[in-house]
Amino acid sequence: xxxxxxxxxxxxxxxxxxxxxxxxxxxxxxxxxxxxxxxxxxxxxxxxxxxxxxxxxxxxxxxxxxxxxxxxxxxxxxxxxxxxxxxxxxxxxxxxxxxxxxxxxxxxxxxxxxxxxxxxxxxxxxxxxxxxxxxxxxxxxxxxxxxxxxxxxxxxxxxxxxxxxxxxxxxxxxxxxxxxxxxxxxxxxxxxxxxxxxxxxxxxxxxxxxxxxxxxxxxxxxxxxxxxxxxxxxxxxxxxxxxxxxxxxxxxxxxxxxxxxxxxxxxxxxxxxxxxxxxxx
Amino acid sequence: xxxxxxxxxxxxxxxxxxxxxxxxxxxxxxxxxxxxxxxxxxxxxxxxxxxxxxxxxxxxxxxxxxxxxxxxxxxxxxxxxxxxxxxxxxxxxxxxxxxxxxxxxxxxxxxxxxxxxxxxxxxxxxxxxxxxxxxxxxxxxxxxxxxxxxxxxxxxxxxxxxxxxxxxxxxxxxxxxxxxxxxxxxxxxxxxxxxxxxxxxxxxxxxxxxxxxxxxxxxxxxxxxxxxxxxxxxxxxxxxxxxxxxxxxxxxxxxxxxxxxxxxxxxxxxxxxxxxxxxxx
DNA sequence: ATGTCTTTGTGAACGCGTGCACAAAGATGG
DNA sequence: CCATCTTTGTGCACGCGTTCACAAAGACAT
Numbered sequence: 001x002x003x004x005x006x007x008x009x010x011x012x013x014x015x016x017x018x019x020x021x022x023x024x025x026x027x028x029x030x031x032x033x034x035x036x037x038x039x040x041x042x043x044x045x046x047x048x049x050x051x052x053x054x055x056x057x058x059x060x061x062x063x064x065x066x067x068x069x070x071x072x073x074x075x076x077x078x079x080x081x082x083x084x085x086x087x088x089x090x091x092x093x094x095x096x097x098x099x100x101x102x103x104x105x106x107x108x109x110x111x112x113x114x115x116x117x118x119x120x121x122x123x124x125x126x127x128x129x130x131x132x133x134x135x136x137x138x139x140x141x142x143x144x145x146x147x148x149x150x151x152x153x154x155x156x157x158x159x160x161x162x163x164x165x166x167x168x169x170x171x172x173x174x175x176x177x178x179x180x181x182x183x184x185x186x187x188x189x190x191x192x193x194x195x196x197x198x199x200x201x202x203x204x205x206x207x208x209x210x211x212x213x214x215x216x217x218x219x220x221x222x223x224x225x226x227x228x229x230x231x232x233x234x235x236x237x238x239x240x241x242x243x244x245x246x247x248x249x250x251x252x253x254x255x256x257x258x259x260x261x262x263x264x265x266x267x268x269x270x271x272x273x274x275x276x277x278x279x280x281x
Numbered sequence: 282x283x284x285x286x287x288x289x290x291x292x293x294x295x296x297x298x299x300x301x302x303x304x305x306x307x308x309x310x311x312x313x314x315x316x317x318x319x320x321x322x323x324x325x326x327x328x329x330x331x332x333x334x335x336x337x338x339x340x341x342x343x344x345x346x347x348x349x350x351x352x353x354x355x356x357x358x359x360x361x362x363x364x365x366x367x368x369x370x371x372x373x374x375x376x377x378x379x380x381x382x383x384x385x386x387x388x389x390x391x392x393x394x395x396x397x398x399x400x401x402x403x404x405x406x407x408x409x410x411x412x413x414x415x416x417x418x419x420x421x422x423x424x425x426x427x428x429x430x431x432x433x434x435x436x437x438x439x440x441x442x443x444x445x446x447x448x449x450x451x452x453x454x455x456x457x458x459x460x461x462x463x464x465x466x467x468x469x470x471x472x473x474x475x476x477x478x479x480x481x482x483x484x485x486x487x488x489x490x491x492x493x494x495x496x497x498x499x500x501x502x503x504x505x506x507x508x509x510x511x512x513x514x515x516x517x518x519x520x521x522x523x524x525x526x527x528x529x530x531x532x533x534x535x536x537x538x539x540x541x542x543x544x545x546x547x548x549x550x551x552x553x554x555x556x557x558x559x560x561x562x
Numbered sequence: 563a564t565g566t567c568t569t570t571g572t573g574a575a576c577g578c579g580t581g582c583a584c585a586a587a588g589a590t591g592g
Numbered sequence: 593c594c595a596t597c598t599t600t601g602t603g604c605a606c607g608c609g610t611t612c613a614c615a616a617a618g619a620c621a622t
Contacts, residue, residue, distance in 0.1 A: 019609060021494050025487040029469060043569065052471035056611060063571055071570040071617045088490050089497030096489070103388040110384050113469065113486045118493070157496055158489070181499060182492040188310060188394065190333035198495045200488050205394045206306040207481050208439070209369050211463040212399070213302050214479045215438055216370030218462060300579060324599065337581055344601055352587045352600040
């Protein structure tokens with residue numbers, strides 16, 4: 001029933017909107033940078049610029065946490081770092097397991113940003129017996145037969161799935177059955193989980209496709225603008241051209257616009273839609 | 282000025298809402314799966330289930346593209362695959378460059394989902410001279426001195442940044458100056474780009490922190506529920522406990538609650554906040 | 563102590579996204 | 593040709609998120 005991120009109708013958990021929670025790590029990173037440079041206080045304007053958001057939004061976000069600023073001065077950097085860390089639950093230790101030690105899984109295992117955020121890679125798990133015992137990032141890979149035991153022994157509640165798409169749902173089911181209640185999914189599949197389990201999805205392919213959409217739109221607008229400027233003197237011609245272009249998207253006969261260029265075959269073979277964001281080794 | 286994803290006030294590009302665009306790749310993947318199994322038509326209900334969204338939402342999304350369905354029957358799978366692909370700009374060839382061939386960059390280079398979606402890895406670029414010429418995923422790594430020439434020669438408009446955080450902004454600037462107008466950023470930094478350039482950000486650490494927040498909340502609720510049930514007979518005790526719990530977040534003296542466990546030091550050394558999602562080799 | 567000046571915190575308005583519920587449309591069987 | 597039944601397409605209402613704009617609050621100089 002619940003799939004991906006969409007299954008939380010009551011958005012605000014205890015008064016903190018989901019959108020705000022998603023920005024807290026952003027603020028935290030900016031604040032950490034300031035802290036390292038020993039900046040004592042920061043205004044909402046400065047911090048907003050560093051985090052890449054609107055200052056009003058930032059102030060409203062912080063207002064959900066409490067009144068941690070001083071009017072006329074700004075926010076105490078160290079204090080705010082602590083408050084946000086605590087709100088995010090980063091002051092405690094979070095053991096995580098990574099399942100699927102392919103190319104991506106290995107990359108994740110080497111990720112240096114885990115430890116300082118309270119995350120600890122408790123175990124690496126792979127279904128390939130040849131991988132068992134082989135150390136990756138200094139941690140020996142364990143076989144997936146021991147998945148349940150590993151989860152239980154380490155008290156793991158967060159799992160990272162970096163397996164091929166076909167293995168993702170079975171692995172997810174086993175993780176959940178073993179007690180995992182939060183899953184970060186890198187496999188290009190919609191995971192089905194029971195209520196109470198959170199799933200977040202990272203999909204490189206989707207991000208690139210969204211970029212391609214905007215890129216195509218930009219190219220189309222450039223062509224339109226060029227045509228309009230070029231034939232500015234002939235109003236009738238422009239009117240016809242615009243009318244034709246308006247009709248094109250609803251019609252589908254992409255005669256001229258931009259679709260006819262290289263084109264690698266449209267639907268391609270489509271077989272690798274079943275592999276994760278990164279091919280396992 | 283414009284940073285990250287936030288700088289698009291006019292959300293809908295030409296009538297297609299941004300939220301809908303973000304879901305189109307999801308639908309496309311589900312449809313591709315159906316296509317491979319030679320399913321001729323699909324209802325909005327079925328497809329919505331496969332994509333993990335609400336069926337009403339799916340129908341509304343498709344209504345922005347046009348009326349591609351048949352009432353009483355559903356949608357023609359092949360036709361819909363084509364229409365969505367065209368709308369996303371996937372029927373044309375998109376050469377991309379990956380900058381920063383560390384652990385993650387190499388993983389991305391091996392990603393099999395590129396080609397079938399119209400994306401083609403045109404070049405791999407790294408600043409380390411020792412990497413130059415070394416083949417990764419069958420493509421020889423080129424030195425970043427040649428970045429501008431590579432972009433121009435291949436007509437690249439989409440760039441992927443997988444460098445350490447410190448190098449991300451300079452690399453971004455060079456990419457943009459060379460003509461790149463869409464950037465997928467894996468470095469944990471806020472990139473500043475001129476108007477007209479799109480940036481999307483993927484940050485593993487942020488995703489995990491969001492999961493940790495919900496995980497903490499779930500744990501807190503479980504404790505609260507447990508306490509309430511346990512001391513249901515003693516109303517006074519419960520009231521005191523709740524009052525103490527209410528005060529804790531605003532106070533900051535995390536005496537008992539959950540903060541005192543392992544704790545890797547709170548702010549830690551903080552030095553690795555400056556590395557990308559994955560450490561370069 | 564008082565006034566000025568900076569910056570926070572928030573009330574209010576607005577716009578987007580979501581979901582409901584139903585009418586329109588077309589297929590299918592008789 | 594007509595009735596029925598399935599499924600799409602969408603008008604509408606509601607809620608969340610964003611942004612503006614300003615009053616409250618406190619620092620700082622005099």
